[in-house]
Amino acid sequence: xxxxxxxxxxxxxxxxxxxxxxxxxxxxxxxxxxxxxxxxxxxxxxxxxxxxxxxxxxxxxxxxxxxxxxxxxxxxxxxxxxxxxxxxxxxxxxxxxxxxxxxxxxxxxxxxxxxxxxxxxxxxxxxxxxxxxxxxxxxxxxxxxxxxxxxxxxxxxxxxxxxxxxxxxxxxxxxxxxxxxxxxxxxxxxxxxxxxxxxxxxxxxxxxxxxxxxxxxxxxxxxxxxxxxxxxxxxxxxxxxxxxxxxxxxxxxxxxxxxxxxxxxxxxxxxxxxxxxxxxxxxxxxxxxxxxxxxxxx
Amino acid sequence: xxxxxxxxxxxxxxxxxxxxxxxxxxxxxxxxxxxxxxxxxxxxxxxxxxxxxxxxxxxxxxxxxxxxxxxxxxxxxxxxxxxxxxxxxxxxxxxxxxxxxxxxxxxxxxxxxxxxxxxxxxxxxxxxxxxxxxxxxxxxxxxxxxxxxxxxxxxxxxxxxxxxxxxxxxxxxxxxxxxxxxxxxxxxxxxxxxxxxxxxxxxxxxxxxxxxxxxxxxxxxxxxxxxxxxxxxxxxxxxxxxxxxxxxxxxxxxxxxxxxxxxxxxxxxxxxxxxxxxxxxxxxxxxxxxxxxxxxxx
Numbered sequence: 001x002x003x004x005x006x007x008x009x010x011x012x013x014x015x016x017x018x019x020x021x022x023x024x025x026x027x028x029x030x031x032x033x034x035x036x037x038x039x040x041x042x043x044x045x046x047x048x049x050x051x052x053x054x055x056x057x058x059x060x061x062x063x064x065x066x067x068x069x070x071x072x073x074x075x076x077x078x079x080x081x082x083x084x085x086x087x088x089x090x091x092x093x094x095x096x097x098x099x100x101x102x103x104x105x106x107x108x109x110x111x112x113x114x115x116x117x118x119x120x121x122x123x124x125x126x127x128x129x130x131x132x133x134x135x136x137x138x139x140x141x142x143x144x145x146x147x148x149x150x151x152x153x154x155x156x157x158x159x160x161x162x163x164x165x166x167x168x169x170x171x172x173x174x175x176x177x178x179x180x181x182x183x184x185x186x187x188x189x190x191x192x193x194x195x196x197x198x199x200x201x202x203x204x205x206x207x208x209x210x211x212x213x214x215x216x217x218x219x220x221x222x223x224x225x226x227x228x229x230x231x232x233x234x235x236x237x238x239x240x241x242x243x244x245x246x247x248x249x250x251x252x253x254x255x256x257x258x259x260x261x262x263x264x265x266x267x268x269x270x271x272x273x274x275x276x277x278x279x280x281x282x283x284x285x286x287x288x289x290x291x292x293x294x295x296x297x298x
Numbered sequence: 299x300x301x302x303x304x305x306x307x308x309x310x311x312x313x314x315x316x317x318x319x320x321x322x323x324x325x326x327x328x329x330x331x332x333x334x335x336x337x338x339x340x341x342x343x344x345x346x347x348x349x350x351x352x353x354x355x356x357x358x359x360x361x362x363x364x365x366x367x368x369x370x371x372x373x374x375x376x377x378x379x380x381x382x383x384x385x386x387x388x389x390x391x392x393x394x395x396x397x398x399x400x401x402x403x404x405x406x407x408x409x410x411x412x413x414x415x416x417x418x419x420x421x422x423x424x425x426x427x428x429x430x431x432x433x434x435x436x437x438x439x440x441x442x443x444x445x446x447x448x449x450x451x452x453x454x455x456x457x458x459x460x461x462x463x464x465x466x467x468x469x470x471x472x473x474x475x476x477x478x479x480x481x482x483x484x485x486x487x488x489x490x491x492x493x494x495x496x497x498x499x500x501x502x503x504x505x506x507x508x509x510x511x512x513x514x515x516x517x518x519x520x521x522x523x524x525x526x527x528x529x530x531x532x533x534x535x536x537x538x539x540x541x542x543x544x545x546x547x548x549x550x551x552x553x554x555x556x557x558x559x560x561x562x563x564x565x566x567x568x569x570x571x572x573x574x575x576x577x578x579x580x581x582x583x584x585x586x587x588x589x590x591x592x593x594x595x596x
Contacts, residue, residue, distance in 0.1 A: 076389045
């Protein structure tokens with residue numbers, strides 16, 4: 001904006017030129033738009049705000065109502081509310097790089113079928129070559145970072161773990177409770193590395209994790225969904241604890257594996273996760289998907 | 299409202315008196331409210347509308363913007379839009395019965411642990427006593443209802459099935475594709491009844507279901523999530539086909555079982571689902587939950 005203008009009252013978006021909609025969600029009432037703001041690349045994100053209980057009276061009194069449909073005891077209306085009671089949150093990224101645009105672009109996913117042999121010949125070499133850094137995980141285990149966030153810790157080197165809130169959870173309410181238990185053992189990459197010898201570790205995380213959450217958040221085990229991801233987003237064994245009823249991202253059957261099932265599977269077959277065919281989604285831009293494609297496995 | 303008033307312009311909600319919020323969703327921007335409308339019980343549902351791509355230019359031009367935060371290339375604003383570009387959908391149920399109020403009341407769920415013995419002693423007797431009607435399923439199989447909706451059918455009595463859109467899917471876009479395959483065999487209640495003898499049926503549904511969806515909707519198997527529910531909502535074997543990436547209700551790991559996994563499990567152990575401990579959520583008002591409670595299993 002020009003010098004001397006009040007940024008509070010100036011509508012910089014009035015000069016925004018839309019190039020394309022990157023993604024949108026009718027369910028979540030948001031939209032991600034790529035365009036130009038005064039000749040610079042920009043991404044604008046609009047999201048409607050939640051309806052606040054404390055503004056209901058004012059909303060009902062101050063709105064304009066138009067009947068759409070009436071049928072027996074049911075009727076629907078379009079309600080036009082005073083603008084200050086019905087704001088939209090706008091986020092502007094400017095100048096935006098190609099990376100930003102790609103990040104917000106809706107990404108298609110593909111379901112991959114990975115046999116035990118595929119893991120050895122495709123996935124494991126890919127993971128090893130990428131050597132994804134888990135330094136930030138080691139920092140947590142060594143209390144070099146996020147030490148103040150730790151909810152519970154078991155220092156035992158073989159079966160021990162650290163429990164702390166996932167960064168997606170703001171901890172303001174338990175409705176969307178999301179904690180992560182990180183194993184102290186450093187050589188377990190994922191589900192594929194687990195055998196019956198890890199049962200004491202898994203049972204310890206399951207049992208003590210549930211106890212710690214009951215104590216700190218008053219949520220009993222019957223309100224928790226406890227699971228691992230495959231593929232995980234980082235290759236150091238960790239377990240997700242989320243509140244049952246909260247549709248946490250990644251809790252779908254195509255990616256999540258209940259810890260209780262993992263334990264049962266290893267109890268009946270120590271090599272279960274060596275030989276089992278596993279299914280998981282990969283985004284179109286994931287390097288691993290390219291490897292499966294090259295191998296003719298897609 | 300009074301006689302002679304124009305129902306289009308009268309704001310009947312201005313006299314609505316809120317008693318309590320039954321439920322709300324910050325994610326979906328909706329709220330369900332119980333209260334009184336002119337001394338009659340009523341439920342009012344408000345939901346913000348999706349942001350429409352074709353109104354973006356007008357929205358950017360006509361809104362008032364207030365800066366909230368600026369950090370490097372990122373800034374956030376509160377945007378006040380012209381009311382006609384930012385409507386709220388209002389649904390009124392009046393007079394509302396206690397049943398309506400209960401229906402919209404947020405229901406807590408509890409995770410239940412069901413051993414093979416629990417199934418025999420608690421769940422099976424409950425299912426049998428309730429004798430839930432599946433007449434509507436038989437009507438579909440006999441083409442007495444919904445015949446025009448059938449996408450594919452295999453008439454073979456042992457391995458045959460009917461594939462049709464789930465009633466939740468409006469079929470206007472494949473983004474939220476949701477189909478159901480209903481087995482012709484009538485004596486399979488759920489996952490718990492499956493043994494290795496049902497593998498030809500399951501493999502037939504899996505294979506031909508995927509082929510039919512590819513042909514009709516041009517969606518390959520790598521874009522599908524194919525699964526069973528346990529507990530199912532009706533006790534006649536059926537399989538869910540939903541689009542990968544669409545967060546269909548009930549696709550969470552706590553209730554969904556990938557058909558590919560069910561097949562693998564039965565291949566390695568014909569009695570897998572007789573002996574396996576299964577986990578599933580039950581709503582607080584579900585009669586089966588009461589049985590587990592009475593049996594001291596919760």
